[in-house]
Amino acid sequence: MKGLFLTLEGIDGAGKSSHLDALEALFRSQGRQVTRTREPGGTPLAETLRGLVLEQSMDPLTESLLVFAARRDHVVQVIEPALARRDVVLCDRFSDATFAYQGAGRGFDLQVLATLERWVQGLYGADSGALLQPDLTLWFDLAPEVAAERLAGARLPDRFESQPLEFFRRVAGGYAARAAAAPRFARIDAGQPREQVWQQVEAALAERGLVADPSGGAP
Numbered sequence: 525m526k527g528l529f530l531t532l533e534g535i536d537g538a539g540k541s542s543h544l545d546a547l548e549a550l551f552r553s554q555g556r557q558v559t560r561t562r563e564p565g566g567t568p569l570a571e572t573l574r575g576l577v578l579e580q581s582m583d584p585l586t587e588s589l590l591v592f593a594a595r596r597d598h599v600v601q602v603i604e605p606a607l608a609r610r611d612v613v614l615c616d617r618f619s620d621a622t623f624a625y626q627g628a629g630r631g632f633d634l635q636v637l638a639t640l641e642r643w644v645q646g647l648y649g650a651d652s653g654a655l656l657q658p659d660l661t662l663w664f665d666l667a668p669e670v671a672a673e674r675l676a677g678a679r680l681p682d683r684f685e686s687q688p689l690e691f692f693r694r695v696a697g698g699y700a701a702r703a704a705a706a707p708r709f710a711r712i713d714a715g716q717p718r719e720q721v722w723q724q725v726e727a728a729l730a731e732r733g734l735v736a737d738p739s740g741g742a743p
């Protein structure tokens with residue numbers, strides 16, 4: 525048994541976080557230890573940076589540096605130790621969100637983001653080429669118009685949630701481009717009723733042999 529790094533991604537309002545409890549329960553029922561965390565955040569320092577990124581205005585480079593600074597602390601303090609213990613790390617967003625929000629959404633330079641990614645997630649230093657990446661990314665894909673309806677009036681919006689529809693169209697495009705480039709993505713159609721969304725999540729895990737097949741077949 526090895527550690528498993530699983531991330532949840534999608535535009536605001538796609539409903540990813542509402543499946544975290546069930547995911548944690550599913551892995552625990554299979555005898556796994558689960559470390560549940562989120563980005564930006566997951567450590568005291570990174571949670572402080574999260575507050576700044578979500579509330580203060582800043583230029584896209586500052587925003588990118590802060591999310592990667594938060595990520596560095598989180599990787600070193602939480603994610604790597606948990607994977608070394610062979611935990612399942614359930615992480616609500618990771619660097620795909622940076623490529624989608626700061627890159628596609630804000631239009632910030634993807635090459636600079638890729639450089640920061642190497643510094644922060646380089647397993648044996650920035651030049652080794654080997655990056656810490658999720659084993660599986662559940663991508664909750666939802667039309668930005670539908671997500672906006674779901675978010676409307678839900679609570680006081682933060683700096684991202686208050687962006688116009690056009691911003692979320694770009695973010696959604698950013699996720700689609702990431703997903704097309706990496707087989708670790710499982711696309712979940714988040715437009716379906718919640719129970720069916722959960723069934724897709726279970727199926728994505730079962731297909732990859734990460735949990736027993738919910739339909740009763742071989743794991």
Ligand code: TYD
Pocket residue numbers: 536541563564591616617618619621622623625626684685
């Ligand atoms: P989110 O994960 O949606 O948490 P909540 O459910 O509490 O709103 O909020 C985090 C926000 O931060 C979200 O709008 C996306 C944004 N974000 C970035 O812009 N870049 C990043 O690298 C990450 C991890 C998140």
